[in-house]
Amino acid sequence: EIVTREELQQSLWPEGTHVNFDGSLNAALKKLRAAIQDDAENPHFIETVPRQGYRFLAPVHSVNGSRNSISQSTNVSPGSSEDSFEVRMRLNPEFSPERAAKLYRERKMAERAARWIDFTLLSCAIVFGSWLLFFIVYPVPRPSVQRMTRITNAGGIDEWGGIVSDGTRIFFLEHDGGHWNLMQTSVEGGNAEKMPAPFENTRLFALSPDHSQFLIGQFTRRDDEMPLWLWPVQGGEPRRMGEAVGRDPAWSPDGSQIIYVRGRSLYTIHPDGTQLRELAYSPGLPHFPAWSPDG
Structure with a gap:
């Protein structure tokens, strides 16, 4: 009705x-x-x-x-x-005081949950807005070159050979006709001088952490993997590093191991030529492996 x-x-x-x-x-x-x-x-x-x-x-x-x-x-x-x-x-x-109390509690919990969600969303919006405003008002300056100083006038520097320094000198490769010369110059600048390298084509990869030995390679062509040697900084005969043949070697921070690339694999070896082992295989062609600061 x-x-x-x-x-x-x-x-x-x-x-x-x-x-x-x-x-x-x-x-x-x-x-x-x-x-x-x-x-x-x-x-x-x-x-x-x-x-x-x-x-x-x-x-x-x-x-x-x-x-x-x-x-x-x-x-x-x-x-x-x-x-x-x-x-x-x-x-x-079907209505009872117990059911009413339960419904009341559920409604209050839903209200509290909704308030918390609103509070969380509002807080996130405030934080994001503050972060965005900060970078708008105070933009991060782009890095720029402030000053350049010419160190050497050598014109045949081969970038492939890289640059190594012991803090006072800079070492690099100079392409001279059909071979490469190992060169050095002061970090303060000046004339570059040819170093008496142990091989006709010697590439200097790195200096040992204690600055006592150069890690070098003997090569004929740029893209070839080469035998790895250790050469005393004070001069003398180089020492073959076991059976290590590869490219892009690097000292560990404590000087106890050397990592290098051969083919698609990474290898480690001790400076005395022992403990040669394959560390990893890569489906791609790895280049320039590097150690973390803690080794």
Whole structure:
């Protein structure tokens, strides 16, 4: 059975009453739904019938055969929570104080979770905005060359040979016709001088961590893998480093091992030529292996 808004208006407000009937009726229905935990979008008790009125969905029956008992039990004070529970229990037998408490706790937890999510998103937005503003206001300056100093006037320097320094001198390769010369010059600049290298084509790869030995290679063509040697800084005969043949060797930070490339593999070997072992194989062609500072 549908009850029209006009019927509700006539029942609630006597003739001659001057109020905002539509607004007051909507407010009364909202409070009634809240009291019985009903939802206008998914109603269990009070259904809104568009352009007609309202329909009560729940079954209506007498309690203990007495309409007066229902009237007395439902005629409660709005501020009494116990009477409110009793009314809800009579309208919905499945409703109980325990269920109400559980629903209340779940609603509060959902509200707290939503607040935390909002707080977290707001915090992230503030942090990101601050970070972005900082880099806009204080941009990181681009590195630039401030000054250059010419060290040598040599014109045949071969970049393939690399540059090695012991702190006071700089060593490099100079391409001279069909062979290469091992050259040195002061870090302060000056004329480059030819070093008395042990081989016609000697490439200097690195200086040992204790600055006592050069790690060198003997080569004929630039792209060939070459035998590896150790050569005393103070001069003297070079010493073959076992059976090591490869390219791009590098000392370990403590000077106890040397790593180098041969083919597609990385090898390590001790400076005395012992403990040669394959460290890793690469599907690509590795170049210039380097040790971490801690070895």
